[in-house]
Amino acid sequence: MNTQAHKARTAALSEAMKREGADVLLLFGNNWHADHLRYATDFGIQEGQGIALVRADGATTLVLDDPAEAERARAETRTCEVVFAPQLVKEAKSQLARAGNRAIAAAPYHLLPYGLLHGEKDLRVNDGASIVERLLMTKLEVEMDAVRRAAKLADEGYAVFRDAARPGRKDYELVAEIETFFRARGVAENFMIIGVGGAEVRGMAPPGGKVLKPGDMVTTELTPCVDGYYAQICRTLVVGEASEAQRQAFNVYLEAMVAGIDTVKAGVTAAAVAKAENDVFRKYDLGQYTTSEYTRVRGHGMGLFPDQKPQILEDVQIPLEAGMTIIVHPNTYHPVVGYLVLGDSLIVRENGCEILCGTPRELFSVQ
Amino acid sequence: MRRGLMAWDENELPRAALEERLASLRAQMRQQGLDAFVAYTNIARGAAVCWLSGFTPYWNEGLYFVPMEGEPIFATALSKRVAEWIGSVMPQGAVTTTPRPPALIAEHIARSGAKKIGVLELDGFPAGHAKVILEGAPGVELIDATDAFALARGGSDTSERALLVVADMLAGQGLSTIRPGQTSEARALIAPCDSAARLGGAEECFTTLAADLAQSAGFLRTDTVSALGETYAVRVSLAYKGVWTRRTRSFANDAATQAAFDTADAALASFAAPDGVPLDKALAAHFASLGTLANWTAEQPRGSYPLAPVANETGAAEGLSLDAPFVLSVELSLKGKRWIGARLIGA
Secondary structure (H helix, E strand, C coil): CCCHHHHHHHHHHHHHHHHHCCCEEEEEEECCCCHHHHHHHCCCCCCCEEEEEEECCCCEEEEECCHHHHHHHHHHCCCCEEEECCCHHHHHHHHHHHCCCCCEEEECHHHCEHHHHCCCCCCCEEECHHHHHHHHHECCHHHHHHHHHHHHHHHHHHHHHHHHCCCCCEHHHHHHHHHHHHHHCCCCCEEEEEEEECCCCCCCECCCCCECCCCCEEEEEEEEEECCEECCEEEEEEECCCCHHHHHHHHHHHHHHHHHHHHCCCCCEHHHHHHHHHHHHHHCCCHHHHCCCCCCCCEEECCCCCCECCCCCCCCCCECCCCEEEEECCCEEECCCEEECCEEEEEEECCEEEECCCCCCCCEEEC | CCCCCCCCCCCCCCHHHHHHHHHHHHHHHHHCCCCEEEEEEECCCCHHHHHHHCCCCCCCEEEEEEECCCCCEEEECCCHHHHHHHHHHCCCCEEEECCCHHHHHHHHHHHHCCCEEEECCHHHCEHHHHHHHHHHCCCCEEEECHHHHHHHHCCCCHHHHHHHHHHHHHHHHHHHCCCCCCCCCCHHHHHHHHHHHHHCCCCEEEEEEECCCCCCCCCECCCCCCCCCCEEEEEEEEEECCEEEEEEEEEECCHHHHHHHHHHHHHHHCCCCCCCCCHHHHHHHHHCCCCEEEEEEEEEEECCEEEEEEEECCCCCCCCCCCCCEEEEEEEEECCEEEEEEEEECC
């Protein structure tokens, strides 16, 4: 039942633990931050919280505080021991105590339960970021393949989205169609936000019941998950014919995205990619719309988490590495037409990148 | 992430109801000598903050700070561009977006002079956040306030019950689209449940399937589900405006077994919270004529968890309040055939 990627990840994790001198690695997660837990156990947690204890020899115990989730984990992941414990922290501490005073690393460190780190004088837990972070960012070949498959479903999902978007429909009805499509295709998770309207729209959020009307721009980012791996596509459509202003604005975003993507290759920093995108906005006197007042990031990593490091920002000096999977998206507010998005997922290569999205880079029009 | 409809409707969740909840919490804070209260929230642990504010973060995390007086503060790491939107769907509390929510809460604590800070589920509170609060507000003491919150919340108010009724209806609608024998494709059973729920305005829907009840009672997601057997069960866990419920129905390809399953569905639908009789005894009596009661679980919101086991046949789970609605899941053996059902009781 475990995925192909899991076997490769297990070997990589053991190697990293050995390199960092960790006897036990504790990984914490829930439906928001499921990535660390998934890396070690292959389990996609949906309800409650979980802790995985990975020993140096690879033996792994997954502790879950929801009984139905524990039952699902037993069926889905055959390579680790699954324990249901309503008192998650107490059980994890008990397991760690049984392991003795060994070198324990844990991640994500800042989210670890308070009770795990307090009240036990002999329990010393170190930040395990150095073990896990690089593994999460730079993908193995088998992981890249999962991201490719997710990107293909993102393309198919966007075709469903375009077909669903028409005047009179509510924003959440579009989401319902996408979700139905994804469930039927075996996609259990999807990160998706949406924006509907004109110059008053400053970003995307979950649907609030807005009704699509002629002239509206409809923005979305779809991020389906395949075997635990997310890939994202960002596109904008117009209900009816696009106005000249909308077309002109879109061309700026297209130029910026292409500039960003053309910059991508191993060794280039995330900052350089962001600068390439932002320079296009600056060229058109739209530089102020590349700041945090109007946009969050100019792209980001993706993998077992839909929005992971490296963030594509002009102050992020993380060098891109071959095998990183990222999206380049110059999404931001435009003062004339409102929030506009455009982005493609890609894999960083030594001398460039492999584009994963196949949906045309157009400002779509639906009737 | 939450990607269904997220909207606030004062007719469904009046401000007055939220104000009463806040007053109830403050009464408990006073009684327990707390100067302020902090609860952590994310999509997996959103129940407490949603009960107080009407809002669950669709992504990321946040801290909800309740001073003894004045407006509560919701500090979230969601980007500043969504602050206005959060304010439009979160009727109680002032929204502040910040990359470091605990640092902002620490500033408020320090400014207010509060010393005894009640923290919901202190053991499970993110340690990194606790560290920032303790460093940013020197001299404060973090005290577990799980019991105080539970006492404040008590049972369900009228608004919550009304939202639960809608959630239960949406979960039932998806399941009612399933026709036994119509498909041999497991995923084809899951997808319409999502569709019905989300078109009806559900904020979230997790549909899982026990594909072959003869083999296993375990429910799997669409990404791992196996081939359909002769009997199977579909479980819909659903959120509507922040309240969660579940429904499960079992199906059979042969008409005789389906008729027996329909009878069991009807029996579950007619079950009411017992008055003066322990739940286990009431369940045994209620289902005795149908078959053997294999196991059962009752779930209710607990602290930050939207649904948690509060009673079961082993006695290991505890905390059930029969005055409040609960989700009852039952497994029966009907002449050797496994049947599983779940639905909301008492709303």
